[in-house]
Amino acid sequence: MKESSAADKMIEVVDLHKRFKDLHVLKGISTVITRSEVVAIMGPSGGGKSTFLRCLNRLEEPTSGHIYIEGVDIMTPYIDINKVRTEIGMVFQSFNLFPHLTAIENIKLAPMHVRGISDREATERGMALLEKVGLTGKALSYPEQLSGGQQQRVAIARALAMQPQIMFFDEPTSALDPEMIGEVLDVMRTMVHEGMTMVLVSHEMGFIREAADRILFLADGVIVEEGPPEQIFRDSRHPRTQEFLRAIL
Amino acid sequence: MQSQPGPPDITHKFLRTHPAWFRVVRRPIFLAVTFVVMVAFAMFVLPQPESAVPAWLYSSISLFLLLILAWSGNILADRDKPEVLKLAVSFALIAVLAWLFYRYSGAQWDKLTEFFLNFPKLKGNWWILRNGLGVTLMLAVISAAGSILVGLAVAILRTYNSPTLNLFLKAYIDILRSIPMIVIMVLLFFALPFAGISMGSIMSTVVALSLGYGAYTAESFRAGIESVHSGQTEAARSLGLSRWQTLRRVILPQAIPVVIPPLTGNLVSMLKDTAVASLVAAPELLKRARELYTAKTNPTPLVAAALIYLAVLIPLVRVVNMLENRRKKRAP
Numbered sequence: 001m002k003e004s005s006a007a008d009k010m011i012e013v014v015d016l017h018k019r020f021k022d023l024h025v026l027k028g029i030s031t032v033i034t035r036s037e038v039v040a041i042m043g044p045s046g047g048g049k050s051t052f053l054r055c056l057n058r059l060e061e062p063t064s065g066h067i068y069i070e071g072v073d074i075m076t077p078y079i080d081i082n083k084v085r086t087e088i089g090m091v092f093q094s095f096n097l098f099p100h101l102t103a104i105e106n107i108k109l110a111p112m113h114v115r116g117i118s119d120r121e122a123t124e125r126g127m128a129l130l131e132k133v134g135l136t137g138k139a140l141s142y143p144e145q146l147s148g149g150q151q152q153r154v155a156i157a158r159a160l161a162m163q164p165q166i167m168f169f170d171e172p173t174s175a176l177d178p179e180m181i182g183e184v185l186d187v188m189r190t191m192v193h194e195g196m197t198m199v200l201v202s203h204e205m206g207f208i209r210e211a212a213d214r215i216l217f218l219a220d221g222v223i224v225e226e227g228p229p230e231q232i233f234r235d236s237r238h239p240r241t242q243e244f245l246r247a248i249l
Numbered sequence: 250m251q252s253q254p255g256p257p258d259i260t261h262k263f264l265r266t267h268p269a270w271f272r273v274v275r276r277p278i279f280l281a282v283t284f285v286v287m288v289a290f291a292m293f294v295l296p297q298p299e300s301a302v303p304a305w306l307y308s309s310i311s312l313f314l315l316l317i318l319a320w321s322g323n324i325l326a327d328r329d330k331p332e333v334l335k336l337a338v339s340f341a342l343i344a345v346l347a348w349l350f351y352r353y354s355g356a357q358w359d360k361l362t363e364f365f366l367n368f369p370k371l372k373g374n375w376w377i378l379r380n381g382l383g384v385t386l387m388l389a390v391i392s393a394a395g396s397i398l399v400g401l402a403v404a405i406l407r408t409y410n411s412p413t414l415n416l417f418l419k420a421y422i423d424i425l426r427s428i429p430m431i432v433i434m435v436l437l438f439f440a441l442p443f444a445g446i447s448m449g450s451i452m453s454t455v456v457a458l459s460l461g462y463g464a465y466t467a468e469s470f471r472a473g474i475e476s477v478h479s480g481q482t483e484a485a486r487s488l489g490l491s492r493w494q495t496l497r498r499v500i501l502p503q504a505i506p507v508v509i510p511p512l513t514g515n516l517v518s519m520l521k522d523t524a525v526a527s528l529v530a531a532p533e534l535l536k537r538a539r540e541l542y543t544a545k546t547n548p549t550p551l552v553a554a555a556l557i558y559l560a561v562l563i564p565l566v567r568v569v570n571m572l573e574n575r576r577k578k579r580a581p
Binding site: 083090096158 | 478484485486489
């Protein structure tokens with residue numbers, strides 16, 4: 001874990017709770033994520049990983065607690081959550097590309113209508129992003145004409161088009177055929193090298209071992225254990241973590 | 250000789266077998282012979298309607314009916330007979346049944362034609378019906394636009410999921426869908442003037458149809474909006490698009506193609522319901538036909554109106570069907 005000064009705090013979560021009616025999904029989560037840090041969230045299904053990630057940009061409304069994004073508590077009133085979300089790119093398990101738009105239109109949509117950038121400039125930037133994810137030739141393809149791996153790379157380009165400070169990945173490779181996982185992880189790897197702050201829900205052990213600075217092990221709505229990948233993978237202390245790792249390794 | 254096509258020497262445990270009489274009955278030669286027998290029966294055995302003894306009349310007609318139904322049923326139920334033959338047999342059956350009815354029913358055909366199909370009486374008055382059709386189409390087009398606006402607005406407001414708002418929107422939808430169109434129209438036209446609001450017959454028709462069909466249209470739009478996967482909203486919102494931008498740029502472009510077939514269906518029903526406006530004296534097609542009916546003391550104008558409705562609506566119904574089929578083909 002890197003040394004963190006107050007200015008370097010990108011995300012600070014304080015005592016976050018989420019209840020769905022009778023179900024207490026998140027039971028008081030607190031953590032700090034610093035600039036350029038790559039945090040992997042692992043844990044059993046139903047443990048609240050996705051819910052936690054979705055609470056961080058309030059796609060899911062937290063029940064209580066505080067979330068500071070770049071020092072601002074986004075749980076207070078007088079927050080324009082749309083402005084917060086432009087700072088946070090999000091990539092979903094099921095890609096969620098807009099099926100009625102081509103790849104380049106998917107990428108241009110938010111820059112044009114949220115940032116108010118001209119069509120021409122948005123197209124230029126979009127093409128640059130498509131080149132970055134290796135899909136220059138697919139600009140005019142519709143999502144249904146693309147493979148899963150290609151769709152997910154377009155989805156990453158779409159998120160990057162808003163020039164976010166932070167990227168969230170919610171199981172980005174879980175819906176992919178094995179031979180397509182690599183191409184998506186390659187794109188994510190370049191983002192890590194560029195110093196993007198990333199929060200990642202995933203069970204890609206190889207990628208996490210290589211790229212993550214820290215693992216949060218989330219089970220039953222609490223952070224059971226956290227630490228750098230080597231420590232968690234090699235000698236985790238908590239029986240819940242050990243049991244989980246034994247099952248998936 | 251076998252009646253079934255295919256090489257006759259096939260023997261396996263799944264071979265389709267029929268009893269011997271069944272195979273005989275389905276042979277073309279048998280069908281041809283029985284056909285001749287039936288024609289002979291119709292020509293020489295069936296008695297004159299007036300002259301026959303009732304018992305003989307009834308029993309011979311019953312026997313004839315039994316014969317033709319069995320004969321055509323035998324062909325229609327046979328999977329191996331060509332479809333063209335079945336079509337021809339169906340039409341022939343209908344024609345024969347109509348001929349039997351015409352000959353033996355004892356109806357007063359000349360009077361029927363004089364009252365209901367007396368088209369020469371309409372000579373020089375077709376323009377009245379044409380004007381009526383013009384008013385009908387105008388009512389339909391304006392009300393269609395109105396109901397789509399009302400329906401879209403209600404459907405969009407419902408996406409806000411505000412319990413208070415939904416209470417009122419649901420009340421509007423449920424109430425308007427539960428009152429017959431005729432009652433809405435009569436209330437608007439005859440009751441509202443006592444509340445100090447009076448609308449002309451055209452205006453009250455347009456308002457009634459827009460509000461009434463707006464309720465149905467709202468439900469269609471809502472179904473379309475709900476058919477768009479929630480991941481679409483999440484992706485759009487996570488990019489920083491506002492709720493309205495998400496609706497306009499992401500949800501509606503996907504929902505509207507889904508909604509068009511049911512919507513067109515609604516509009517066809519609405520075009521038919523414009524006839525209700527004749528009750529509040531809007532000068533549309535049915536009203537004009539009824540005026541002519543009174544003036545000529547002959548109901549032929551009503552038949553003419555029915556034919557005009559048919560001529561306008563059949564193509565529309567076909568279009569709706571086509572849209573639905575195209576949609577089904579495109580759906581994964």
